[in-house]
Amino acid sequence: MELCIGNTILAARHAKGLTQEALAAQIGVSAAAVSKWETAASYPDITLLPPLARALGLTVDALLDFHPAPSNEELHQICKRLRTIFDKQGFSTGQQEAEAVLREYPSCSQLKIMVGGLYFHFFASALSHADDPEQASETLIARCLALFEQGEAESEAENEKLGARLLRINTLTMLGRYAEAESLIVNLPDKQPVDADVLRINLQLAQNRLDEAEQLSRKQLLTHVHETLSALMTLTTAARRRKDFASAHRYWDAYRAIDELFSLDRSNGLMLGLMLAQDEGNTEQALDLFEQYISARLAYTLDYRTNPFFAGVQTHVPTANELAETHRLTLRAIREDAAYDPIRSEPRFQAAVERLRASLPENA
Numbered sequence: 201m202e203l204c205i206g207n208t209i210l211a212a213r214h215a216k217g218l219t220q221e222a223l224a225a226q227i228g229v230s231a232a233a234v235s236k237w238e239t240a241a242s243y244p245d246i247t248l249l250p251p252l253a254r255a256l257g258l259t260v261d262a263l264l265d266f267h268p269a270p271s272n273e274e275l276h277q278i279c280k281r282l283r284t285i286f287d288k289q290g291f292s293t294g295q296q297e298a299e300a301v302l303r304e305y306p307s308c309s310q311l312k313i314m315v316g317g318l319y320f321h322f323f324a325s326a327l328s329h330a331d332d333p334e335q336a337s338e339t340l341i342a343r344c345l346a347l348f349e350q351g352e353a354e355s356e357a358e359n360e361k362l363g364a365r366l367l368r369i370n371t372l373t374m375l376g377r378y379a380e381a382e383s384l385i386v387n388l389p390d391k392q393p394v395d396a397d398v399l400r401i402n403l404q405l406a407q408n409r410l411d412e413a414e415q416l417s418r419k420q421l422l423t424h425v426h427e428t429l430s431a432l433m434t435l436t437t438a439a440r441r442r443k444d445f446a447s448a449h450r451y452w453d454a455y456r457a458i459d460e461l462f463s464l465d466r467s468n469g470l471m472l473g474l475m476l477a478q479d480e481g482n483t484e485q486a487l488d489l490f491e492q493y494i495s496a497r498l499a500y501t502l503d504y505r506t507n508p509f510f511a512g513v514q515t516h517v518p519t520a521n522e523l524a525e526t527h528r529l530t531l532r533a534i535r536e537d538a539a540y541d542p543i544r545s546e547p548r549f550q551a552a553v554e555r556l557r558a559s560l561p562e563n564a
């Protein structure tokens with residue numbers, strides 16, 4: 201990491217009205233030495249830092265531009281910069297930059313959680329360019345889990361600790377490490393009887409702060425809609441596995457109605473129906489739904505900015521490269537998931553998969 205001490209010395213010397221010669225005389229070095237510091241040709245000896253800081257009216261921390269952790273705004277900018285690097289320059293370069301930032305702030309729990317989240321977000325990119333995808337997957341998931349665990353252990357903010365734990369639970373569940381996930385769920389805090397956001401919205405309405413109340417309500421609505429869809433997906437899946445197809449269709453119909461009402465991504469609902477059709481032995485309907493699923497994946501942008509219910513809620517809109525990486529991960533899942541085996545040999549299935557593959561940059 202390159203130090204910016206030269207700029208700090210130069211600015212502080214000017215602010216004090218000192219020449220290079222005057223500053224040099226105060227701390228017992230030559231004017232040429234001061235000049236080299238200010239032009240970054242060299243750095244002051246460590247033993248000179250205290251007298252140099254005193255001469256300039258600074259602390260040693262200020263002289264070295266030392267911060268134990270980045271501010272929230274700095275974290276936001278770091279995340280934005282890293283996301284751009286991952287997106288534009290690829291996973292390998294993004295990981296190098298991310299690990300460099302972690303070395304710069306080795307005790308920042310929020311940064312560890314953020315970087316782990318970025319690794320997980322760009323997981324498809326890492327695997328699509330790896331020589332050994334299976335080994336790359338194991339290594340990357342282990343790194344993500346380590347960052348989430350360290351972030352949770354080192355954080356003093358309860359909401360941050362909770363976020364890290366939820367990320368660990370989701371990752372472990374995805375890996376099939378169910379006992380570990382269950383042990384983490386047991387110790388989660390109980391849901392609060394009163395949602396603080398509801399109280400905030402009521403207060404904002406009482407004060408006629410309509411814009412704030414509306415925006416917070418949009419965020420709550422998006423959260424609750426996704427929670428409702430998740431519950432309906434679980435109910436549909438449970439009914440499918442019990443061969444209670446009447447109930448499964450009822451839950452699936454409700455899922456699709458909510459998708460339609462709120463103009464959401466239709467692909468998850470289509471996938472749910474595809475699995476139901478396969479369970480019922482309806483190959484033609486399964487193929488219809490699979491073709492619609494591929495079309496939905498290719499068409500949807502995950503951009504809520506023009507959604508009449510959720511406008512203004514979204515903080516990040518996926519780029520074209522990020523969407524392509526998501527499609528790569530979808531393609532990988534389709535190729536490896538045995539759930540598609542009942543229709544895998546069908547020409548319509550293969551043609552739909554080819555449409556997805558052909559949409560990827562360089563046809564990866």
